[in-house]
Every structure is written in structure tokens, then in C-alpha cells.
Amino acid sequence: MTDTSIDSLQIGMHWFNERPGGLDRMFKALIDTLPDQGVNVRGMVAGTPGVFDVSGGRVLAFAGAQSQLGTRLWGSRRQSRALRAAKMPDVVATHFALYAAPTVGVFRRVPKVVHFHGPWAAESFPGGGGGWSRAARVALERFVYRSGTRHIVLSQAFGRVLHETYGVREDSIRIVPGCVDVAHFNTRATKREARGRLRLPQDRPLLFCMRRLVSRMGLEDLIDAMAIVKPMIPDVLLIIAGKGPLEAQLQARIVSRGLERNVRLAGFVADENVPLWYRAADLSVVPTVSLEGFGLTTIESLAAGTPVLVTPVGGLPEAVAPLSSELVLPSSGFRSxxxxxxxxxxxxxxxxxxxxxxxxxxxxxxxxxxxxQVARVYREAISAF
Structure with a gap:
């Protein structure tokens, strides 16, 4: 820890315990850990009033996550002004372009660090299309991102997206990977104990995949892949955890492929039980087909002691290849x-x-x-401003 503390204002999306997601997990992790690096934190997100208490008084909710868009945008601007009036921060860190945009001009003389967690517009319309709505989101993102003094990306892959899609200068981009609470995932349970607690079979090869059930995650390919695995390993069992709009379609796909005994949809898994699910598995799989900047699930699996097999998409190879190139598949698609x-x-x-x-x-x-690493980028932004 440095002797010189700095004050940061963190503009997030949601509080992780209320709306779980990769961005929100990273935001909460930084709120929890930056103070030990000499970076004082105050934050704001869309959420309930209870965010203030569960965050230890560090994060405020400026509006409800389900409030009308105008209410959320005005709430972001109003809250940012109140935070400025209380104390001008040394650096403003933005994590979500939509809620950062209303604060433009509020912190005119303060350096800004943009945490680029992914292309919001592209992720909102993963199948393409979107028309004016998508174009407006891209324009808003470009406006916010170009105001940054420094930019933090999770991987080289997302660094290229930030530069090529949004026109951000390469010399302002710094790569800082995602993080997890390794102690949380390194559960003391053995594989047998984990399976026993989750009521999983002890005598079957077990695969685990935890993803939001949307098309870009490649879950259709993963289910089809099990039709290749099953003839060679008849007792193999794949558990897919997560919720999302594809749930009914995925279940229908399992039935149509005759894989009811080999593939199960587990639905939502509580955060405190996730380490057990990883520990219970022989192997976890991340079959993403697009827009994967890093893939926190890869590191969660490794922290639990379970190897993870990934497709060569986005930042996934960067996350696991230094450990072993055997963890990276040669291509995407169900056959590979x-x-x-x-x-x-x-x-x-x-x-x-x-x-x-x-x-x-x-x-x-x-x-x-x-x-x-994040703290070093903040200090660099302050020095360069």
C-alpha cells in the first residue's frame, strides 16, 4: 500500500448482490479491495436504498434499477452533483456508459478512468440489428469513452474493440484482468463432499457450465457437443447453471437430442454455492461464440481447482493459455x-x-x-491529467 491515499468516485451499473453480473461483480470487488491499495472509494449505482448498508456506507443508489430511463439518468446526474458537493474526488472511474453520460461536465477538472467491461450496444443486440437504438448506444459509448484520461480493459481482445470501434487512442489503454475472491472459491470441500452436498452422483464424469442463457454464450453448441461425447462416455453428465431467455429453447434442444439423462439445466445458483458446483465437477466448459472480453467464470473454476476448457473467442485464451494451451480449443462449434x-x-x-x-x-x-494494478492506473491518470 502506498503512503499517499487518493479519493475515487466509482460509477457502476448495479450492486452485485441485487443484480448479479460480471460487471457488477468486478465493481463490488474494487469497492471492497481498493481501500487496501490507498484508494478511498465512494460509488453510485442503480439499485435499492439497501445498497448503502450492505456496501458499508460506500455506495449509494441514485434510482431503482427498474425505474424509468429518465428517472435513472436524472438520478445519476443529481447524485453525482451531491457527491461532488460533499467532496471533489481525485479521480472518477466509470464502469457503465449509460450512467456515466449524465455526469459529463460535473467533474470537468477531474481525471477519468474508463473501465471498459464490454461493448454495451453490441451486447444489447447480439444477433445484429437494433437500428437507431443500437446506433444511439454506440454514439453514447463513444462520447463517454473518448472523455477518459486512461482506459482499463480486461484483455487485448477488448483493447482492440475499444480502439477500433470507439476510436480510443491505443496509448491510453491499459490491460488489467478480471478478478475473483480466490479464498471464496477455494472451498475446503473435497470433490466427493461437494457432490454429496449438492446431491450429485458420485460415479459419473461431471461437467459444469455457468452462463447466462443467451445466444452468444454458445450453449446450443455445448448441448450439441454432448451428442458427440455421449457415445464415447455414456454416463457423462453436464450441468448448465444460469437463467435467461433461452431456457425453454435449450430444454427443448436437450430433449430433441435425446440427452435428458446427460444434460441438466440447474437454473439460478446462489453465489455462496457456486464454489461447490465448480469443485464437484471434473471439468468446466466455457463455449462462448462472441463478445467475451475475459470470462470471469474461467477464473472462478480455476480458483476452485477445476480445469476449464474454453473456445478461442475474445479474451478467453488470454485468461487460461499461460497456464496451459491445452485448455484452449482449436475452434468454436459443437464438434470441436x-x-x-x-x-x-x-x-x-x-x-x-x-x-x-x-x-x-x-x-x-x-x-x-x-x-x-487498478490503483496504479488511477495514479497514472492523475499524474497525466
């Missing part, structure tokens, strides 16, 4: 995924053991490790 899974389960593709997975996650992605 199915062959890769079978090779791991049959011992033809050798992946790191539990101890290697945990050590790698702890050394590179534990929350204090990443918070220290």
Missing part, C-alpha cells in the same frame, strides 16, 4: 467442443491438476493482485 471434452475425460488431452489451477488463479487474478 465435443472432441475436446471427450479427449480430456479420456485422458488424451492433459490439463492442469487442481493445485496448479488454484496456484495460477491466486497468483494472477486474486482481488488484491488486480486491485493493485
Amino acid at each position: 467442443i465435443g472432441e475436446g471434452i471427450a479427449d480430456v475425460l479420456l485422458g488424451r488431452r492433459v490439463v492442469p491438476d487442481a493445485e496448479a489451477c488454484r496456484a495460477y488463479a491466486g497468483a494472477h487474478f486474486d482481488r488484491p493482485v488486480v486491485a493493485a
Whole structure:
């Protein structure tokens, strides 16, 4: 920790415990860990009044997450003015363009660090289209991102998106990976104990995938891949955890492929139980087909001691290849995924053991490790402003 403390204002999207998501998990992690790096934090998000108490008085809700858009935008601007009046921050860190845009001009003489968690417009319309709505979102993002003094991205892949899509200068972009609470995921339960507590079979090869049930996650490919794995490993079981609009379609796909005994949809998994699900599995899989800047689920799996197989999409290879290139599939698509899974389960593709997975996650992605890197970028932005 440095001797010189700085004050930061963090503009997020939601509070993680109210609306779980990768961006919100990262936001909460920084709220929790930056103070130990000499960065005082105040924040604001869309959420309930209870956010203030559960965040230890550090984060305020400027409007409800389900409030009308105008109410949320005005709330963001009003709250930012109140925070400025209480104390001018040394640096403003923005995590979500929509809620950062109303604060433009409020902190005119303060350096800004943009945390780019992903292209909001593209993620809102993953199948393309969107027309004027998508164009407006891109314009708003470009406006917010170009106002940044420094920009933090999760991977080289997202650095390219930020530069090529939004015109942000490459020399202002810094790569800081995602982070997880390694101690939280490194549960003391053995694989047998984890399966027992979750009422999972002890005698079957078990695969785990935790994703939002939307098309860009590649879950259709993963289900189809199990039709390749099943003839070679008849007792294999895949558990897909998560909620989303594709739930009914995915269940219908499982039935149509005759995989009811081999693939289950587990629905929402409470955060406190997620480490057990990873620990129970022999292998986790991330089959993403597009727009994956990092994939926190990869690091969660490794922190739990479970190797993770990923498609070569976005920042996924950057997250796991330094540990082992065998964790990266040669291509996307159901055939590559199915062959890769079978090779791991049959011992033809050798992946790191539990101890290697945990050590790698702890050394590179534990929350204090990443918070220290973020703090350095904040101080750099202040010096350069």
C-alpha cells in the first residue's frame, strides 16, 4: 500500500448482490479491495436504498434499477452533483456508459478512468440489428469513452474493440484482468463432499457450465457437443447453471437430442454455492461464440481447482493459455467442443491438476493482485491529467 491515499468516485451499473453480473461483480470487488491499495472509494449505482448498508456506507443508489430511463439518468446526474458537493474526488472511474453520460461536465477538472467491461450496444443486440437504438448506444459509448484520461480493459481482445470501434487512442489503454475472491472459491470441500452436498452422483464424469442463457454464450453448441461425447462416455453428465431467455429453447434442444439423462439445466445458483458446483465437477466448459472480453467464470473454476476448457473467442485464451494451451480449443462449434471434452475425460488431452489451477488463479487474478494494478492506473491518470 502506498503512503499517499487518493479519493475515487466509482460509477457502476448495479450492486452485485441485487443484480448479479460480471460487471457488477468486478465493481463490488474494487469497492471492497481498493481501500487496501490507498484508494478511498465512494460509488453510485442503480439499485435499492439497501445498497448503502450492505456496501458499508460506500455506495449509494441514485434510482431503482427498474425505474424509468429518465428517472435513472436524472438520478445519476443529481447524485453525482451531491457527491461532488460533499467532496471533489481525485479521480472518477466509470464502469457503465449509460450512467456515466449524465455526469459529463460535473467533474470537468477531474481525471477519468474508463473501465471498459464490454461493448454495451453490441451486447444489447447480439444477433445484429437494433437500428437507431443500437446506433444511439454506440454514439453514447463513444462520447463517454473518448472523455477518459486512461482506459482499463480486461484483455487485448477488448483493447482492440475499444480502439477500433470507439476510436480510443491505443496509448491510453491499459490491460488489467478480471478478478475473483480466490479464498471464496477455494472451498475446503473435497470433490466427493461437494457432490454429496449438492446431491450429485458420485460415479459419473461431471461437467459444469455457468452462463447466462443467451445466444452468444454458445450453449446450443455445448448441448450439441454432448451428442458427440455421449457415445464415447455414456454416463457423462453436464450441468448448465444460469437463467435467461433461452431456457425453454435449450430444454427443448436437450430433449430433441435425446440427452435428458446427460444434460441438466440447474437454473439460478446462489453465489455462496457456486464454489461447490465448480469443485464437484471434473471439468468446466466455457463455449462462448462472441463478445467475451475475459470470462470471469474461467477464473472462478480455476480458483476452485477445476480445469476449464474454453473456445478461442475474445479474451478467453488470454485468461487460461499461460497456464496451459491445452485448455484452449482449436475452434468454436459443437464438434470441436465435443472432441475436446471427450479427449480430456479420456485422458488424451492433459490439463492442469487442481493445485496448479488454484496456484495460477491466486497468483494472477486474486482481488488484491488486480486491485493493485487498478490503483496504479488511477495514479497514472492523475499524474497525466
